[in-house]
Amino acid sequence: MRASDKAYAALREDIIEWRLLPGAVLAEVEQSERLGISRTPLREALSRLTAEGLTTTAGGRGVVVTDISLADIDELFELRETLEGRAAALAAERGDATTFEKLRDELLKAPELIGADDPARHDYYGLVGRLDAAIDAAISNSYLVQAMRSLRVHLVRVRRLAADDAERLTAAAAEHAAIAEAIAAGNPRLAEAATTLHLHRSLSHVKATHIPH
Amino acid sequence: MRASDKAYAALREDIIEWRLLPGAVLAEVEQSERLGISRTPLREALSRLTAEGLTTTAGGRGVVVTDISLADIDELFELRETLEGRAAALAAERGDATTFEKLRDELLKAPELIGADDPARHDYYGLVGRLDAAIDAAISNSYLVQAMRSLRVHLVRVRRLAADDAERLTAAAAEHAAIAEAIAAGNPRLAEAATTLHLHRSLSHVKATHIPH
DNA sequence: TCCGCTCCCTTTGTATACACTCGAGTGTGT
DNA sequence: ACACACTCGAGTGTATACAAAGGGAGCGGA
CATH class of the missing domain: 1.10.10.10 (Winged helix-like DNA-binding domain superfamily/Winged helix DNA-binding domain)
Incomplete structure (x- = not known):
């Protein structure tokens, strides 16, 4: 290296x-x-x-x-909603159903992972990461993938500000499962809606548990 | 420097x-x-x-x-539609009406600029650039602006592949005027629709007059 | 006492010299 | 004649020395 x-x-x-x-x-x-x-x-x-x-x-x-203000977080999620909403819709159009059905099934069993004593929840985050990767692969648009990738860096940083309690993670897993379900069903509008819902809940959580620095 | x-x-x-x-x-x-x-x-x-x-x-x-294939152009415009469509909608929500009314009026008079003998059409491209800048300023989302800015580099490169004849530019000016009009009217969905329309026409033109290299 | 100017120092910007890696081409051995 | 290995070279990766510019502190004047 x-x-x-x-x-x-x-x-x-x-x-x-x-x-x-x-x-x-x-x-x-x-x-x-x-x-x-x-x-x-x-x-x-x-x-x-x-x-x-x-x-x-x-x-x-x-x-x-650079600093991340509350206004920045709003802007970040506004762009995220735009990009990931579209990405989910495109994945629903172009993705392979069985891939996302498997991810949905795994996400529905995710609460077990979250309850485990691994404080970093590596398994759960890995699972969400695999969902993201599957969406990236399904949309086959390198420019869109690139735009989302550059966003995720900032989002990881923001996530560290929020308290990732088990309750929120369990709810998030269900939301992710809904997204995977919609994509597997090949329903673009539903996939976009599920993504919008998830991101709004996620943003609310971040703002509610935000730790000022 | x-x-x-x-x-x-x-x-x-x-x-x-x-x-x-x-x-x-x-x-x-x-x-x-x-x-x-x-x-x-x-x-x-x-x-x-x-x-x-x-x-x-x-x-x-x-x-x-890097190379730009036809598939790349499709991907590029897919992302562009996502970003600029949302940008136009946000500008319609948050922008100042008089600013975009002035731009609309100027764009409606643009055919005169296009007819001029300046082969580079600097005045016209400058006007379109001012519309982009006005939208950027109106949406007040630095992350979205940044994402669009990184796209425009590639778009300028693609535009050089197409023949910018006066006929297409005149039509494009009218399409831009429609976008400015919708933003000035504060109608987000109309602004997004006008942007979608413009980008589809623009993509069709590029693909029709594409000069293979 | 406060404002402003100047000088120095810190920090970045640039140039160049050296190290290392990958690849091509050639030469030799079988 | 073919294959393998070795050497040579072109090019990037890294380190360091030098130049320039910007900022802060200190001093002087009003």
């Missing part, structure tokens, strides 16, 4: 996990020494982070970690 | 104007010498181009200019 990739992954992780808080200045020499690499690959990593919107160049003062 | 910005702008222009054709390899030493800068800022420029999707790294063999 290239040094610039390592630096990119490390910084991205630090920002998403809120170990590097908004406003933190990422000075080149400081970070390059911390990560044990030179400035050149670090600069490339910072460029990528800035292109993604996780950092921004603060004229002459280095790059700083 | 920084050297890396200069290199980025120059290469971006070359790719969009099809002076650098798909598949062309951009060797670092070669391009840095051509542009009169060193490899370091050039690499940053190439990183940005790759992030935008105009180039792609061909495993150790330098970066190459």
Whole structure:
């Protein structure tokens, strides 16, 4: 793995996990020494982070970690609703039914995973990730997939702000199952509606349990 | 202006104007010498181009200019319809009516601009650009604006493939005027419908007059 | 005491030198 | 004659040295 990739992954992780808080200045020499690499690959990593919107160049003062305000969260979900709603509709038109039927069945059994003692709920998040991947594959539109992928980075960051209690996750699993069900049934409008519903509930939850930083 | 910005702008222009054709390899030493800068800022420029999707790294063999197939154009417009349709609807909800009324009036007079002998039709394209900018400002959603901005780069490139005859531009101006009219009237669904219509016509025109390369 | 100017220092921007990897081409052995 | 291996080279990846620019602190004047 290239040094610039390592630096990119490390910084991205630090920002998403809120170990590097908004406003933190990422000075080149400081970070390059911390990560044990030179400035050149670090600069490339910072460029990528800035292109993604996780950092921004603060004229002459280095790059700083971007903030996420409540307004940003609203904007984020507005775009998310647009993209994922359409994605779900397209998946319903083009996707393979059996794939999404299996995912639906797994999602209906998800409460068992959520109840387990794994605090990170890796299995459940992996399952949701597989649903996302299945939708991505079904729509076969690289530009749309790319747009959603760039959104997910910010969404993971936002999710870390909210308290992922078992109650909400159980409800979310049912909502995801509804989406998978609609896609499997080949019903685009239903799939879009289910996605809209899920995202509104998700946004409400985030705003309700939002931890100010 | 920084050297890396200069290199980025120059290469971006070359790719969009099809002076650098798909598949062309951009060797670092070669391009840095051509542009009169060193490899370091050039690499940053190439990183940005790759992030935008105009180039792609061909495993150790330098970066190459990406291709745009007919399938890509379909995908591009599918995403464009999603984003710009929603943008028009949001602008209708949140935009200032007088701003878009003025733009509508100007667009209705656009055929005069198109008839002028300026082969580049700078005035007309400037006017359409101002409509885009007005929509961007009206929706006040930086994430959505960012997503559309990253799309427009590819769209400009596609537009260069089509023959922008006066007839199509006149029709497009009328379609744009209809969008502005719907936004000014504060009718989101109408604005979205007008946008959908315009994009379908635009796509048909591109595919009909497509110049294979 | 407050405003403004200047100087210095910190930090980024650029250039260049070095290291390493991948691939092609050639030469040799069977 | 064919196949395998070795060498050479082109090109990227990384490190470091140098240049330039912007900001902050300190000093001086009003």
